Amino acid sequence: xxxxxxxxxxxxxxxxxxxxxxxxxxxxxxxxxxxxxxxxxxxxxxxxxxxxxxxxxxxxxxxxxxxxxxxxxxxxxxxxxxxxxxxxxxxxxxxxxxxxxxxxxxxxxxxxxxxxxxxxxxxxxxxxxxxxxxxxxxxxxxxxxxxxxxxxxxxxxxxxxxxxxxxxxxxxxxxxxxxxxxxxxxxxxxxxxxxxxxxxxxxxxxxxxxxxxxxxxxxxxxxxxxxxxxxxxxxxxxxxxxxxxxxxxxxxxxxxxxxxxxxxxxxxxxxxxxxxxxxxxxxxxxxxxxxxxxxxxxxxxxxxxxxxxxxxxxxxxxxxxxxxxxxxxxxxxxxxxxxxxxxxxxxxxxxxxxxxxxxxxxxxxxxxxxxxxxxxxxxxxxxxxxxxxxxxxxxxxxxxxxxxxxxxxxxxxxxxxxxxxxxxxxxxxxxxxxxxxxxxxxxxxxxxxxxxxxxxxxxxxxxxxxxxxxxxxxxxxxxxxxxxxxxxxxxxxxxxxxxxxxxxxxxxxxxxxxxxxxxxxxxxxxxxxxxxxxxxxxxxxxxxxxxxxxxxxxxxxxxxxxxxxxxxxxxxxxxxxxxxx
Ligand SMILES: Cc1cc2nc3c(=O)[nH]c(=O)nc-3n(C[C@H](O)[C@H](O)[C@H](O)COP(=O)(O)OP(=O)(O)OC[C@H]3O[C@@H](n4cnc5c(N)ncnc54)[C@H](O)[C@@H]3O)c2cc1C
Numbered sequence: 001x002x003x004x005x006x007x008x009x010x011x012x013x014x015x016x017x018x019x020x021x022x023x024x025x026x027x028x029x030x031x032x033x034x035x036x037x038x039x040x041x042x043x044x045x046x047x048x049x050x051x052x053x054x055x056x057x058x059x060x061x062x063x064x065x066x067x068x069x070x071x072x073x074x075x076x077x078x079x080x081x082x083x084x085x086x087x088x089x090x091x092x093x094x095x096x097x098x099x100x101x102x103x104x105x106x107x108x109x110x111x112x113x114x115x116x117x118x119x120x121x122x123x124x125x126x127x128x129x130x131x132x133x134x135x136x137x138x139x140x141x142x143x144x145x146x147x148x149x150x151x152x153x154x155x156x157x158x159x160x161x162x163x164x165x166x167x168x169x170x171x172x173x174x175x176x177x178x179x180x181x182x183x184x185x186x187x188x189x190x191x192x193x194x195x196x197x198x199x200x201x202x203x204x205x206x207x208x209x210x211x212x213x214x215x216x217x218x219x220x221x222x223x224x225x226x227x228x229x230x231x232x233x234x235x236x237x238x239x240x241x242x243x244x245x246x247x248x249x250x251x252x253x254x255x256x257x258x259x260x261x262x263x264x265x266x267x268x269x270x271x272x273x274x275x276x277x278x279x280x281x282x283x284x285x286x287x288x289x290x291x292x293x294x295x296x297x298x299x300x301x302x303x304x305x306x307x308x309x310x311x312x313x314x315x316x317x318x319x320x321x322x323x324x325x326x327x328x329x330x331x332x333x334x335x336x337x338x339x340x341x342x343x344x345x346x347x348x349x350x351x352x353x354x355x356x357x358x359x360x361x362x363x364x365x366x367x368x369x370x371x372x373x374x375x376x377x378x379x380x381x382x383x384x385x386x387x388x389x390x391x392x393x394x395x396x397x398x399x400x401x402x403x404x405x406x407x408x409x410x411x412x413x414x415x416x417x418x419x420x421x422x423x424x425x426x427x428x429x430x431x432x433x434x435x436x437x438x439x440x441x442x443x444x445x446x447x448x449x450x451x452x453x454x455x456x457x458x459x460x461x462x463x464x465x466x467x468x469x470x471x472x473x474x475x476x477x478x479x480x481x482x483x484x485x486x487x488x489x490x491x492x493x494x495x496x497x498x499x500x501x502x503x504x505x506x507x508x509x510x511x512x513x514x515x516x517x518x519x520x521x522x523x524x525x526x527x528x529x530x531x532x533x534x535x536x537x538x539x540x541x542x543x544x545x546x547x548x549x550x551x552x553x554x555x556x557x558x559x560x561x562x563x564x565x566x567x568x569x570x571x572x573x574x575x576x577x578x579x580x581x
Contacts (some may be wrong), residue, residue: 001086001288001296001297001298002296002298003158003297003298003300004297004299004300005090005300005492006266006286006300006301006302007032007033007034007301007302007351008031008032008033008301008302008304009022009025009031009032009033009034009299009301009302009303009304009467010033010034010035010286010287010299010301010304010305011033011034011035011036011303011304011307012035012036012103012287012289012298012304012305012306012307012308012312012316013035013036013037013099013285013306013308013309013312013541013542014035014037014095014096014097014098014268014270014307015093015097015098015099015307015308015542016098016100016160016250016252016440016555016558016562017307017542017558017559017562018035018037018098018258018259018305018307018308018458018540018541018560019035019097019256019257019260020153020156020252020559020562020566021233021305021307021541021562021565021566022035022260022266023256023259024225024562024563024567024568025260025566026260026263026266027259027263028566028570029570030265030575031082031265031267031303031526032265033265033267034132034267034269034299034301035044035266035267035268035269036266036269036272036274036287036289036299037095037096037269037270037272037403038094038270038271038272038273038289039064039095039096039270039271040094040096040271041095041096041268041270042095042096042101042244042253042293043063043253043405044244044245044246044253044254046243047243047244048245048246048491049157049241050065051242051245052237052395053238053396053399054398055502056102056238056241056242057156057241057242057398057399058247058398058399058530060091060241061099062091062094062118062161062241062242062243062273063091063092063094063104063489064092064093064094064095065094065421066085066086066087066531067229067453068086068221068242068452068453068558069453069460070083070084070452070458071084071311071460072084072447072449072450072458072460072461073460073461073498073503074442074460074461074462075462075463075501075567076462077328077329077441077462077465077546078179078499079462081098081449081450081460081462082334082409082560083446083450083458084139084256084305086095086502086504087504087505088190088502088504088506089501089502089503089504089505089506090341090506090507090508090509090510090511090516091229091323091506092309092311092312092510093247093508093509095250095270095469096252096253096257097252097253097257097330098252098270099241099309099310100250100251100252100396101243101251101252101253102241102242102243103216103240103251103363103509103555104217104239104240104356104391104393104553105215105217105239105249105250105362105553106214106215106216106364106391106553107144107154107159107161107214107216107364107365107553107555107556108387108552108556109178109179109181109214109552109557110143110550110552110557110558111143111177111178111373111450111550112142112143113143113286113409113551114139114143114490114550114551114552115139115143115146116138116139116142116452117136117137117138117139117140117142117154117547117548117550118136118137118138119138120151121136121383121466124377125377125378125383125455127446129286129302129377129383130383131160131383131437131439131466131467131468131529132466133440133441133466134437134438134439135327135337135437135438135439135440135526136341136413136437136438136547136548137338137438137516137518137523137547137548138519138540138547139517139526139528140145140236140517140518140519140527140581141528141530143179143374144179144185145313145564146184146557146560146564147179147181147560148182149560149561149564150181150257150556150557151181151182151565152182152560152563153556153559153560153563154185154186154214154556155186155224155225155562156224156225156250156255156559157184157188157216157224157250157254157255157556157559158187158218158224158250158500159185159187159214159215159216159228159250159317159556160185160187160189160190160212160214160215160217160218160219160220161174161185161211161212161214162174162184162185162188162189162207162211162212163178163179163183163184163185163217164176164177164178164211164370165177165178165179165180166180166181166182166183166184167178167180167182168180168223171397171512172209173286174211175330175368176209176210176211176370177209177348177370177373178370178375178388178509179373179376185214186224186467187218187219187220187222188200188220188223189212189215190212190213190215190219190233190334190362190364191219191227191235191365192212192264192365192366193357193358193361193365193366193369193392193549194356194357194358194392195356195358195390195392195428196365196366196367196390196391196392197367197430198303198390198428198432198453198487199366199367199389199390199483199487200367201487202484202486203297203369203388203483203486203489204485206486206533207484208369208371208484209369209370209371209517210260210368210369210484211367211369211370212365212366212368213366213367213368213370213490214364214556215233215250215364215365215391215454216250216294216364216365217231217233217239217244217246217248217249217250217362217363217365217455217573218230218231218232218233218250218518219232220232223522226256227259228254228258228259230247230248230250230254230255231246231247231248231287232248233249233362233365234246234248234356235362235365236362236394237360237362237393237395237396238394238396239362239363239393239394240362240393242364246260247392248415249362249363250444259575262546264467266341268282268294269295270360271291272289272290272291272292272293272297273287273289273291273454274287274288274289274308274316275288275290275316275319275454275456276288276300276316276318276319276320277278277279277306277316277317277320277322277537277538278431279320279322279535279538282534282535283535283536283537284303284304284535284537284538285300285301286298286299286300286301286304286305287299287301290454301379302537303539303569303573304537304538304539305538305540306538306539306540306541307541307562308351309354309542309544310460310512310513310542310543310544311444311454311511311544312513313513313515313540313541313542313544314335314444314459314513314514314515315444315446315458315459316336317514317515317540318335318444318445318446319456319524320338322335322532322534322535322538323335323525323532323534324350324368326443327351327444328440328443330443332441332523333512334521334523335463335512335515335521335522335525336444336445337438337443337513337516338438338443338512338516338547338548339438339442339443339444339461339463339511339513339514339547340371340436340437340438340490340511340512340513340546340548341436341444341501341508341510341512341541341549342433342434342507342508342510342511342549342551342553343384343386343432343433343434343435343436343465343472343473343507343509343551344431344432344433344434344471344507344508344510345432345434345473345476345477345495345498346361346429346430346431346471346495346508347431347432347476347479347480347481347494347495348421348429348430348476348477348480348481348483348484348492348493348494348495349389349403349428349429349488349492349493350427350428350429350484350491350492351404351405351426351427351440351486351489351491351492352426352427352428352429352488352489352490352494353426353428353490356426356427357425358392358394358395358400358425358427358428359394359395359396359425360392360394361391361392361393361394362392362393362394362398363391363393364391365391365392365393365561366389366390366391366392367388367389367390368387368390369387369388369389371386371387372387372388372432372475372476373385373386373387373551376469380433380471380475380539381471381506382467382468382471382472382475383437383468384434384435384436384437384468384469384471384472384551385435385551386432386433386434386435386472386473386476386551387433387552388430388431388432388433388476388479388480388483389431389433389434390428390429390431391431392435395424395425395427396424398429400424400540401420401424401549402419402420403420403423404419404423405417405423405491405493406488406491409489410467410482416559423466428482428487428489430480430483432473432476432477432480432495433508433551433553434472434473434476434551435472435548435551435554436469436474436548436549436551437468437469438467438513438547438548439466441462441464441483442462442463442464442513443462443513444459444460444461444462444513444514444575445460445462446458446459446460447458447459447460461546463501464500464501465498465499465500465501470497470498470499473495473497473498474497477495477497478494479496479538481494493579498572508553510543510549510553510554511543512544512547512548512549512554513524513543513544513548514542514544515540515544515545515555516544516545516546516547517530517545517546517547518547521533524547525540525545526539526540527580527581528546528578528580528581529564529565529568529580529581530545530561530565531565531573531579531580531581536578536579536580537577537579541558541561541562541565542558542562543557543558545561554581568580
């Protein structure tokens with residue numbers, strides 16, 4: 001194994017969280033920083049040169065190559081796990097920018113009650129109403145603590161939207177259920193596509209409170225506080241699963257790398273596959289990785305950050321033997337616990353008689369309602385909530401062809417083709433993104449059988465829905481059908497209901513847990529500054545720290561949290577290295 005000269009900071013993963021931390025450290029300190037990224041480089045002009053639905057959206061050009069590493073999956077600890085051999089329910093990215101290159105950009109803040117989820121549920125409904133096996137936690141800090149960092153993250157990305165709560169003043173037209181913000185969004189809301197306008201008008205007529213989705217696709221040209229200028233969105237429809245060819249969608253490569261590439265204390269090393277955190281005498285010494293030539297390399301460093309996304313962060317800790325793996329039988333151990341996804345379903349599929357011009361769109365151009373976040377569950381048989389929304393991604397010829405309404409009985413042949421062509425631009429979706437509680441039986445550990453290309457055990461996911469999620473989806477789908485009728489849809493297909501967790505249906509790359517944050521080391525992996533309880537120079541960035549999924553998409557919170565950690569490291573750790581909490 002080759003040992004390289006030591007650097008100050010080594011970071012595994014060049015996605016939103018890894019590069020946000022790198023940018024803060026590289027611009028505010030003289031530290032020498034190396035980011036190790038196992039995929040290749042990405043640049044905006046690469047996307048402009050060869051935008052192709054088959055290549056990007058169907059063959060998943062930007063995703064982690066599944067032949068090199070995948071995960072195994074099972075529903076319960078009694079089942080045998082099998083490797084996922086084709087991407088289905090989530091799509092992890094690879095290369096500079098990570099999934100932040102091909103994400104949709106919907107950028108909610110979490111609600112204040114999300115940060116005190118356990119106490120909130122207890123106060124509202126009492127212990128008897130908690131679902132069986134529920135392992136939900138409070139975060140060790142509040143929404144107010146994170147608010148200034150949300151604002152920094154929104155400004156860096158140029159998030160467009162409309163405030164619904166400015167310093168406590170509720171504003172119609174924004175999300176009136178959101179926590180108080182100190183200032184307006186940095187850019188105005190995106191234009192509202194036709195289908196979303198139908199949704200907005202229908203929900204309003206039913207007494208709901210529609211608002212424009214907060215979007216990382218800027219509505220107008222925007223220059224962020226780091227001096228990085230980006231174009232406004234052109235609604236080309238090649239957004240989710242693609243990198244943006246004009247740089248209108250905030251991606252790590254068009255917001256953070258332009259700043260970092262000007263610094264001579266920063267190096268991005270691509271083709272570097274991290275396999276272990278090396279720990280000696282309670283301190284992380286650096287990262288061991290395979291380089292693109294297949295040679296094993298050790299990069300020593302004073303400070304180590306894992307920013308390799310939920311699944312890889314959890315796996316790297318387990319492969320490195322750091323901390324006690326979670327055991328669902330005894331409830332002991334912490335690494336791997338509280339695996340959550342997001343309850344994401346096409347609640348209602350709507351078929352219209354009029355064309356929708358749905359080929360125009362962007363990953364986060366749409367309208368949502370937050371009213372189902374603020375339900376009184378006293379007379380309901382579930383305790384969670386979520387958002388109903390219509391997002392107009394931009395229908396594309398391959399992925400969005402073939403849906404026909406229930407009245408068309410043909411499933412192939414000339415009649416089906418005719419109907420599929422007719423409904424190609426007359427079909428819309430109302431989606432539901434709901435909260436996923438943590439349960440003692442949903443967790444991650446190392447698979448005893450299957451291995452990756454280097455012979456390391458794969459991560460094993462044990463995951464299934466519970467009655468609470470099924471009932472919530474039932475309730476939300478019924479509301480979506482009512483909204484669909486008010487939108488004037490001629491026919492509607494209602495989501496048939498959640499049964500078992502499906503690893504084959506795309507649900508969102510919003511997976512949380514495994515290295516959760518908490519107030520003490522008996523039931524969490526990292527403290528409120530994402531610093532490992534037992535290895536104080538090791539930090540774990542990203543949604544692996546989230547104790548559960550609070551319905552909203554996770555990225556803005558992961559980036560805001562990274563800013564908070566960066567401040568703690570720069571202002572306190574570097575002056576007095578050691579435990580921050
Ligand atoms: C299609 C799609 C749509 C999405 N839409 C939204 C949305 O609308 N809103 C939202 O909030 N979120 C969305 N997401 C999720 C969002 O992309 C992620 O939450 C976010 O990118 C996570 O950032 P991260 O830095 O934690 O991890 P990542 O972006 O996954 O970056 C981690 C990086 O680490 C690298 N890495 C992993 N393992 C290793 C290793 N062993 N060695 C070296 N490098 C390694 C990976 O290659 C990757 O580049 C979407 C994701 C997808 C796929």
